[in-house]
Amino acid sequence: MDRERVKLRIAKDSGFKVFVIVLSFLSMVPLFLILFYIMRNGLSSLSWEFLTELPKPVGEAGGGIANAIVGSFLLVVIASLPAIPMGITAGVYLSEHKVGRLSYLLRLAVEVLQGTPSIVIGIIAYLWLVISMGGFSALSGGIALGIMMLPVITRATEETLKLIPDALKEASLALGVPYYRTILKVILPAAFSGIATGILISIARIAGETAPLLFTAFGNPFMNLNIIKPVNALPLLIYNYATSPYPEWHSIAWGASCVLVGVVLLFNLVTRIIARRWKVQF
Amino acid sequence: MLEEKLEEVKGKLLQSASLVERMIEKSIRGLTQRDEDILVEVIEKDEPRENELELEIEETCIHVIARYQPQARDLRTIMMVSKMNNDLERMGDEAVNISESALFLIKKPEVKPLIDIPKMAEETKRMLKDSLSSFIDEDPQLAMSVCERDDIVDRLRDQILGELVTFMASDPTTIERSNHLIRISRSLERIADLSTNISEDVIYMIEGKMIKHGGFENSKAAFET
Amino acid sequence: MESTVLKTKKLSAYFGDNRAVKDVTLSIPEKMVTTIMGPSGCGKTTLIRCFNRMHELIPDAKVEGKVFLREEDIYAINPMIVRRRVGMVFQRPNPFPTMTIYDNVIAGYKLNGLELSRTESDRIVEESLGKAALWDEVKDHLRRKGTFLSGGQQQRLCIARSLAMAPDLLLLDEPTSALDPKATARIEKLMTELKKNVTLILVTHNIAQAGRVSDLTAFLYLGELVEFGPTEQLHTAPRDKRTEEFLRGKFG
Numbered sequence: 001m002d003r004e005r006v007k008l009r010i011a012k013d014s015g016f017k018v019f020v021i022v023l024s025f026l027s028m029v030p031l032f033l034i035l036f037y038i039m040r041n042g043l044s045s046l047s048w049e050f051l052t053e054l055p056k057p058v059g060e061a062g063g064g065i066a067n068a069i070v071g072s073f074l075l076v077v078i079a080s081l082p083a084i085p086m087g088i089t090a091g092v093y094l095s096e097h098k099v100g101r102l103s104y105l106l107r108l109a110v111e112v113l114q115g116t117p118s119i120v121i122g123i124i125a126y127l128w129l130v131i132s133m134g135g136f137s138a139l140s141g142g143i144a145l146g147i148m149m150l151p152v153i154t155r156a157t158e159e160t161l162k163l164i165p166d167a168l169k170e171a172s173l174a175l176g177v178p179y180y181r182t183i184l185k186v187i188l189p190a191a192f193s194g195i196a197t198g199i200l201i202s203i204a205r206i207a208g209e210t211a212p213l214l215f216t217a218f219g220n221p222f223m224n225l226n227i228i229k230p231v232n233a234l235p236l237l238i239y240n241y242a243t244s245p246y247p248e249w250h251s252i253a254w255g256a257s258c259v260l261v262g263v264v265l266l267f268n269l270v271t272r273i274i275a276r277r278w279k280v281q282f
Numbered sequence: 283m284l285e286e287k288l289e290e291v292k293g294k295l296l297q298s299a300s301l302v303e304r305m306i307e308k309s310i311r312g313l314t315q316r317d318e319d320i321l322v323e324v325i326e327k328d329e330p331r332e333n334e335l336e337l338e339i340e341e342t343c344i345h346v347i348a349r350y351q352p353q354a355r356d357l358r359t360i361m362m363v364s365k366m367n368n369d370l371e372r373m374g375d376e377a378v379n380i381s382e383s384a385l386f387l388i389k390k391p392e393v394k395p396l397i398d399i400p401k402m403a404e405e406t407k408r409m410l411k412d413s414l415s416s417f418i419d420e421d422p423q424l425a426m427s428v429c430e431r432d433d434i435v436d437r438l439r440d441q442i443l444g445e446l447v448t449f450m451a452s453d454p455t456t457i458e459r460s461n462h463l464i465r466i467s468r469s470l471e472r473i474a475d476l477s478t479n480i481s482e483d484v485i486y487m488i489e490g491k492m493i494k495h496g497g498f499e500n501s502k503a504a505f506e507t
Numbered sequence: 508m509e510s511t512v513l514k515t516k517k518l519s520a521y522f523g524d525n526r527a528v529k530d531v532t533l534s535i536p537e538k539m540v541t542t543i544m545g546p547s548g549c550g551k552t553t554l555i556r557c558f559n560r561m562h563e564l565i566p567d568a569k570v571e572g573k574v575f576l577r578e579e580d581i582y583a584i585n586p587m588i589v590r591r592r593v594g595m596v597f598q599r600p601n602p603f604p605t606m607t608i609y610d611n612v613i614a615g616y617k618l619n620g621l622e623l624s625r626t627e628s629d630r631i632v633e634e635s636l637g638k639a640a641l642w643d644e645v646k647d648h649l650r651r652k653g654t655f656l657s658g659g660q661q662q663r664l665c666i667a668r669s670l671a672m673a674p675d676l677l678l679l680d681e682p683t684s685a686l687d688p689k690a691t692a693r694i695e696k697l698m699t700e701l702k703k704n705v706t707l708i709l710v711t712h713n714i715a716q717a718g719r720v721s722d723l724t725a726f727l728y729l730g731e732l733v734e735f736g737p738t739e740q741l742h743t744a745p746r747d748k749r750t751e752e753f754l755r756g757k758f759g
Contacts, residue, residue: 167601174561175615175672176590185618189605280604283699283719348742349718
């Protein structure tokens with residue numbers, strides 16, 4: 001064989017490898033830049049008071065983002081309550097019925113929902129809930145976020161269940177166990193790791209969503225635990241403070257960004273740990 | 283599964299073997315003690331039973347091969363059991379031959395006192411017993427010794443033949459009786475021969491070495507390596 | 508006098524319009540190993556799935572004819588009751604991965620909501636694992652998940668799980684095809700022990716295994732029951748030419 005051609009081939013191989021490594025590295029750069037900037041600008045604002053106090057009016061020093069943290073938490077809870085059971089159920093249905101009218105439509109709906117811009121979902125929630133309730137509320141914000149969680153959970157559930165071999169279901173059915181019990185007590189526990197991952201990822205996603213909250217949760221300078229009243233949230237606070245003319249508020253926004261990014265990172269870490277620890281190998 | 287089946291068929295083979303041993307013993311005793319009943323028993327009771335056993339064992343051997351595809355030692359065992367089964371059946375036939383000739387002879391006066399035939403019978407019986415022991419005890423040395431003694435029996439047969447030929451030449455009235463005696467000695471010689479077959483089969487079963495047709499000296503050499 | 512555990516009368520099974528099992532009539536006697544053998548795709552798995560009403564779980568599946576379990580028409584009683592009386596062991600060992608070994612054995616009770624006292628369940632676990640020749644190997648590890656067990660051990664766990672329900676009949680669908688030779692030999696030995704207490708129906712395409720293990724053999728070809736008789740007879744002198752060709756390796 002041609003020694004020249006072999007040399008060229010080896011060179012192309014190495015070139016390709018280098019190309020892949022460099023590009024992969026480059027795609028991490030934005031992430032590191034973001035983290036770097038946020039840390040640099042926001043770390044200084046962090047303190048215990050920052051996390052536990054309410055925001056102060058302009059001009060006054062100090063203040064914190066406690067209401068935004070609590071508000072975000074509240075919204076996540078409200079979103080999860082319907083989204084998790086509905087998402088799991090839809091995922092189970094889709095994995096059990098690969099063909100059929102209903103599953104075709106359901107699959108279509110999930111895909112469309114996944115692709116719908118978050119602001120549109122916000123508008124829908126505004127029309128459904130804000131107008132009929134006569135005001136902004138944590139409930140409407142939570143529902144909007146829940147709608148966004150739904151396709152992610154459904155997808156994750158369906159994909160996880162696909163990986164579970166039929167043999168497991170058959171083993172249970174062959175023991176005379178009714179179908180619903182088989183799903184609840186055998187299949188879903190085996191799928192726990194994948195489903196939990198899906199749920200945590202969806203939470204991490206909605207934790208930072210701003211657009212839908214603009215016309216549903218709306219924001220609130222005070223602490224509020226009443227779900228039919230407006231509530232503050234981290235992304236809302238960041239938006240409002242960052243676009244304001246006050247430099248003190250800008251640094252608060254940086255601090256809040258730090259907190260938000262930190263929470264999202266934490267979620268992702270926890271997700272990995274859970275996935276590894278509870279994963280069922282087949 | 284396979285082990286149990288092999289034990290079962292070996293047990294049946296030994297049953298068949300002791301029946302044949304008894305048949306030979308009875309046929310010689312019937313001759314020397316002039317006991318008609320015992321000879322009839324051999325022909326009418328023992329032989330059919332032996333044939334029955336032969337069929338049973340044969341069938342079992344085929345079934346074992348079909349179901350278990352025995353390998354190596356197990357394969358040699360089942361093949362040799364099948365062959366020994368055949369040999370035992372032929373020994374049974376020879377015992378019947380002896381009994382038939384004996385039935386004729388005991389009704390007539392003796393040509394000469396029976397010394398050599400019982401002696402030959404003793405040696406033959408011992409060879410058969412030893413070959414069966416070598417099978418039960420898995421003793422290739424004992425099996426080998428049986429093969430070595432075949433010559434003794436051959437010589438005894440030649441001796442008896444020589445003697446009887448002289449008798450027949452000098453006194454024609456003894457021809458019929460002498461013939462039967464020659465027949466008996468030939469049957470005994472064949473039984474001895476079949477015993478050496480059994481011994482060769484035992485050696486193959488245990489050692490995996492074929493010593494047939496190679497002559498005694500070759501066999502000994504092959505055996506010792 | 509042997510009694511019959513399972514009897515079928517002109518049993519046919521369909522996948523939509525495709526008839527996979529054609530008019531099978533046979534009787535399975537008690538406390539023996541009956542093997543259903545045949546080339547791949549001949550319908551043997553479909554056939555035994557009609558015995559525990561698992562076939563009907565497939566969409567578009569249909570069953571015609573009758574199946575009697577100890578004189579009872581199994582298609583006239585609740586399918587879940589049938590499945591508790593007719594156990595099944597599958598090709599790939601499938602212990603429940605989220606349960607401990609202990610819980611796996613009594614899974615049939617737990618998942619069905621059947622109450623067991625502590626002493627009862629302890630007894631059932633020990634007995635079933637003992638019958639499956641697994642007790643000694645796992646008795647100190649009952650509270651661990653079964654994932655550390657080898658393939659052969661997992662399969663014996665699945666057998667124990669089925670035995671715990673005290674079934675009338677145990678169906679084994681190619682139980683050793685995913686196992687190494689040593690594990691296979693152990694399970695074959697186990698089957699010859701088990702048959703003293705439970706009737707076994709084995710499905711296999713491995714002719715040698717059928718020969719070693721079964722008392723009766725049925726040869727199924729293209730959904731039809733071609734021949735059924737004592738194993739020795741089938742292996743030495745089969746009556747049907749198709750059986751002969753299969754055994755001699757001419758197809759399948």
